[in-house]
Amino acid sequence: MSSTAVPGSVGRPRGRRLPSRFKRDKWQALLFLGPAVVLLVGLVVYPVVYTIVYSFGNTNSRLEVTRWVGFDNYERLFTRDKEFLNLDVFPPSGAFINNLKWVVLYTSISLALGLLIAILAARVRYESMVKAIIFIPMAISATAVAIIWKFVYDPDPNVGSLNAFISNFGLDPVAWYGRADVVNYALIFAYVWASTGFATVVISAALKGISEEVIEAARTDGASEWDIFRRIQLPLLSLPVSVVTVWLLINVIKVFDIIYVMTGGGPGGASEVIAFSMVDETFTNGEGGYGAAIAVVMLALIIPIMAFNIRRFRSERVVG
């Protein structure tokens, strides 16, 4: 294998490395890194700086800065924009609060279902089939997930599976994505459906690492299935559970596509979230500076989660 992979001599003198090698290395590093660095600086770093600067200004509809306003965009976001954050009513409302609902419900339900399915599936012979079924939605786009669930939620019980199901119990059809008090939960569950496969697969892989003999020994010692879960499996699952939690949290701060396609933020803005407000303010209302402030808030929310993640990756790293 290695003998075929290593290229033969290409005519330079064999032997120990030349002193000039290090200098040439630096030149070659430039060639290897060049394209990536140019693209990252031009298309990621520069836009980040641009957007941060932008968030202190007001723009016209062509997204050109017309006036510098300091922190006013941020102040407006958290104090004056009732569509973003309204603390005057009870319960509080607005895109920020909606996103908070997403954080709590989407993260906890996906995690709990993933844990449950992984643990149950490990006890049956058709485990791989169950996991494949749960995982398939991970492959498809949030756009397709939105269409699939809009069909499930269709208000006509002759069309929508969910309304047909509840009509069996004598309940009236519900406009799942058309009612302000239900729409967020309908969206969250659809996205849970799409994401649980990830939680299941990660947790299941970790469960496989727990020795079967330890579990059997506990069983013969009279441990109940609950004891086995609580005392043996759960402590060893803390790492995969944190991997999944980080992934779900980052996902939920960025959630956009499924809402855009299923409800367009409606009815009456009831299902807007942070990422949705950003696009809406910038491209629908032409408020580039205000939208930039929302983007900066998103970045500020993601940084601590990602910092935790990267630190964990570094602590786990064996080589390098």
Added chain:
Amino acid sequence: MATAEVTVAQPRATPAERIVKFITRSPVHLALIAISVIWLVPTVGLAVTSFRPRAEIQSSSWWSSLTDWSFTLHNYELVLDNARMGSSFVSSLIITIPSTLLPLAFGAMAAYAFSWVRFPFRDTIFLIIVALMVVPIQMALVPLLRLFRDLGIADWYVGIWLAHTAFGLPLAIFLLRNFFITLPRDLIEAAKVDGASHFRIFLKVVVPLSVPALASFGIFQFLWVWNDLLMALIFVQNSDLWPMTIRINQMQSTYGIEWHLLSAGAFLLMIVPLIVFFALQRYFVQGLLAGSVK
């Protein structure tokens, strides 16, 4: 061999014992079957609907059609031609392929430098690039749109290729570098002693040995771009070039909620990811797990 002893010690379970065992486990089976059904019904329902005539979708439920089956491909003809999903399918491919290959190539090259070329501040630069994974695309929508307009490339695919490439690079570099450094040092040193240049070592040694890592990132990035809606929405302004994700959404506002069109459209959008899923399941799962840091 503890297991062998156990099987010898225990006589084969009688059918009665097996039934008892199955029943004590039946809550597990019932729960798993219920969950599997909940996970399958939404997709199956839409799949069945995509093959039903419009009049029937409106008059009877999709599950009643399972017993009284009248199958048609007409919906697919309609979305492919009239609703322009055919040209959007091609657009999705034109957007996705370069947006996958470019970060793969540039990412692998950079990852090689971070693994096997010595230069000052190597680890610092690597960490800065990894840190760029935190940046949500929302931070770049307006500046990139303006940049692409200024460069005069906003009306074609170049803008979205570049945007996807740049935002895919941190993950590519992170994953590939972590794989490259696990390659045996002796192999690289031997090639160097033979006088091979870095480019030869990269192409002839590192890349052939890293196919699993390249495939995992490639599949992740391919599906990420194929499934993307937001970046296409902003960077593909020319409606002739819209990928399928935008086209389906547009169908809702043009025709209203017409399930015969939306169901067929959604299935055209899903078909490529599903093929990838069933054909490359192992790489696919690895790729998604690897991409979980994004």
